[in-house]
Amino acid sequence: MSGRSGGLVALGLLLAGFALASAWQPHDPFAIDLASRHAPMSLDHPMGTDHLGRDLLSRIMLGAGNTAMVILIVATLSFGLGSLVGVTAGLAGGVFGTVLIRSAEFVIAVPTLILALTITTLFGLSAVTAGLALGLATWGPYALLAHALTLRTLGQPHVLAARSLGVGRTGVAARHVVPATADTLLTYLASDAGRTVVSYASLAFLGLGAETSQPDWGAMLFEYRGYVFDAPMLLIWPGLAITLTALALNLALEPRAGSSRFLASKEA
């Protein structure tokens, strides 16, 4: 299994695990039981309960599902849109290509969180809107990368030969450009997943337009921040979930020496 394939499998497994976690929890994550608030860790409540007596593990599990959905939406949108714009700009060239690339540079110039915050403030914050907002705010680097790779591929002797033999732009794109760019773009996509987790948590923490009672990890940090000294575990659990997920994604998906991606990047 290549490094890329292994990474994508790891990403898939993680997302599937998150989806399962959000489909079933040991307790109702919204069930309030004031009599058992701030309950310590136990078999019944492995992570304890919060200030309203809600089971923390169940809330963390439900939050995992939202995080998985955001990663999927962001990955699809930023990878799809960025690749399309970059490859099109490289193939088209001229003024049209320049306009496309300038638009990608504009998106990069605007701070990701500010752009995403503006969108979620206007349309409300849910896993879907956050995914769309972050995706729309992060497609720029994919476009630049795809553009550079496209130009490099178009300059290769075998591509020049194909074009001289009458292969059209669409044929060149399908047979040569897309296969040559996909590997590197997927590597970038994999490395971006960890950042997406943190960005989504930041949006949920800031809470603009958010449904505040939803157990997103970032929203939980916001909701529990008043208990930082009196019940610190309330913050430690969602904090750990964010950190470990981002770390796991980066470790599982990073290029390894010996992998096809690593060698390809070395050769380049």
Add this chain to the structure above:
Amino acid sequence: MSFIVFSRRCLLAVAGALALLPTLAVAQDGDTMPIRVVSYFAASTLDPHPGGSGWFLQSHGVAETLFWVDDDLTIQPKLATGAEPDGDAWVVSLRPDIRFSDGSPMDAEAVATALSSLNALSPRATGSTGAITATAIDPLRVRIETERPVPVMSAVLAEFPLIMFKPVDDTWIYTGPYVVAEFEPSSRLSLEPNPHYWGQVPAAPVDLRRLQDPQSRVLAIQAGEADFSFNLPPSSLERLAADGLIARSVVTTKTEMLFMNLTRPPLDDQRVRQAIALGIDREMLVDAVGGGLPATSLFHPDFDFAPNEPLPYDPIRAAALLDEAGWALGDDGLRRRDGEVMSLLVRHTTRQPDAITMAPVLQAQLQALGVQVEVRGYESTQPVLDAGEFDLIYFNSNTVPSGDGAFILDQWLRADGPRNHFGYDSAEFEDLMDRLGETREPAARNALLLDISALLEEEVPVTPLFAVEFHMALTPQLADYAAHPSDYFIVRPDMGLVD
């Protein structure tokens, strides 16, 4: 090793001595150490005209009004001695011994000048009266005419925007127990005792700092950087008490209220609004936020014009009302009418921890009725109210800022009230308010206000949730501090360090 231990001790001793040097310097100068107060707000200006300025300056012990609401929630004279009707106008008598902080007397001419200035430059000051015309009759009596009839002038003159002041050069001076010595807008005030104060001159200066984050206010007093920390999270009180600090709580005249949007379905139906009000377990809300009193009406239960009994919690009656209104409960636990799910958007501020804590509790209680509930936070209340983007919206406000219940009703619920964003327009309510506006006799006013509370419980443009409790911590030296049941008088003249 003994050398190392000796060195460490020496270092600690030197460090301790250095730390005490400023104290010794102060002691040598004969100055009194300031009382260090941390609060969640600090004045942004010393100008008395902007909206909240009177509240801030009064709360900081700098400015005063002619009347005030005392600790027992009774309107009492302060800079004035009384107010008597004179036809449609009022004649207010002043205390003879009041001086501004520069030593000049606060006579009738000064009061008339201040009121005229507020009338011209502060729309909030004239919210209850319309235009004010104030003229000095003699040095100790002012005649006040108002655009709208005023049944209780002492209550109007207890409103915080009507603080007394005197413009001097480019600034303003006041009559309060403290004088502003140093000022950093919205951040810090250094307050010195006012030597010309008419009452007990404070024993010590005050250094007031604003720390917006509640945990920062807890840490400040825990770390010994404050003597008095105001508006703390209830969860911190036990820890602070264990550290030898005095933890104190006071139920205030602020009421947490759930307003309803009557301009659109389903809350345009009175039965649905009644069901919402009956479906809220206020005891549980109070338990969840860690303090307060379940509401009996919009007013603090200790006022004479507030009902005694808490508002009922009756989910069975609530369900029956929803059935009656055509919202049938489905197998999925949701109510529908003509195939449409009953759905409510609840909005709340994200700036107050209590509001965030309440959100899931309120959501669960409404869901138990079969209502689909989306709860969304906001940074600022006014834009949400202006846009009408809510079905239910909750926030707290001091409902009796001047000791009389008419204020909030005029502002928030009158059909033409400046803060009626809810589409409430009731002929019966308007009639009762008109009668209240013409009634001066206290017992008759109380009876009318009780009638109005009963009407509001029936028509439900708003349902009160609970009286808000403030929590604070003090060092043992401030053990005698008496907390006012509001945040209008935090820095007080009798606040002093005791041995």
